[in-house]
Amino acid sequence: MDARELVEEYGRLLSAERKPEYFALHRTRYIALLQALTVPPGSRVLEIGCNPGQFTELLVRAGFRVDGVDLHPEHRAELWHALGVEVRRCNLEFDPLPYASDTFDAAVFSEVMEHLPGSPLPALQEIQRVLMPGGLLVLSTPNARSLRTRLALAVRLLAWRSLEGKDEFRHRMLLRGEDRYTVHHRLYAAEEVRWLLETAGFVRVAVRYVAAREGAGLAHPRIPQSLLKAGLWAVARAVPPVRSMILASGRKPAGAQEGGASR
Secondary structure, three states: OOHHHHHHHHHHOOOHHHOHHHHHHHHHHHHHHHHHOOOOOOOEEEEEOOOOOHHHHHHHHOOOEEEEEEOOHHHHHHHHHHHOOEEEEOOOOOOOOOOOOOOEEEEEEEOOHHHOOOOOHHHHHHHHHHEEEEEEEEEEEEEOOOHHHHHHHHHHHHOOOOOOOHHHHHHHHHOOHHHHHHOOOOOEOHHHHHHHHHHOOOEEEEEEEEOOOOOOOOOOOOHHHHHHHHHHHHHHHHOHHHOOEEEEEEEOOOOHHHHHHOO
16 A cells, blocks of 8 residues: 555544544645655654654554654553554653664654754754664655745735734743744745755755645635635645645765765
8 A cells, every 4th residue: 555545544534533634734744754754664663743643653554663752642642552652752952862873764753843942953963863874864844935834924014014913922922841842933944954954964865845735625615715725736736845845854874985975
């Protein structure tokens, strides 16, 4: 079963309490991540940021041996037990990954980087450390140059309004401790993602754009919203750099020669 078939079948079987609305919004991202995860079934894969557990389950169904880290693993403890996946607590801003060096064949770092208040470089360097030589990192993050983001910004600028709404601003300013990780702190452009991966020591870095959000809700019952989404989808299909998601991959150097070639 290929990645698309696996994700679509999973979505059809998803019960009401397992967040089908969240799945509908992220199904294209799930497909793209699985397609980019070019390691054989049976490989040991680390998922960094596991909640709500949908992609964790897809990794297990795809035949990978999965470990995970999350800020709040207790939120899905029953699911992790049912899947046979150990998810350890880790705060990427302060904690090293709780694994020995050269442990995993691949790692997935999806929709996490933008939630870190500081530089993601320490986290990326930790991921590189726990990968085996030649190990694969697959990363996704929202695209700072997406048409959706730029249109929303243009509307606020043309209306002579703050870049954040009043409620959003006040909510962000009142966040304390680990609640800070519930919001996006920075969006990244493709060349920034490439620089971060290469600076963290990854080689054979590849970066591309995915229309991950544009297709969600095209069948919306309100015609104006459907037409707007259809327009965004059409433009994103024609102009990749304005798509909503960046998908990147890189390898831990297999040896001194490959690592030296990247400098």
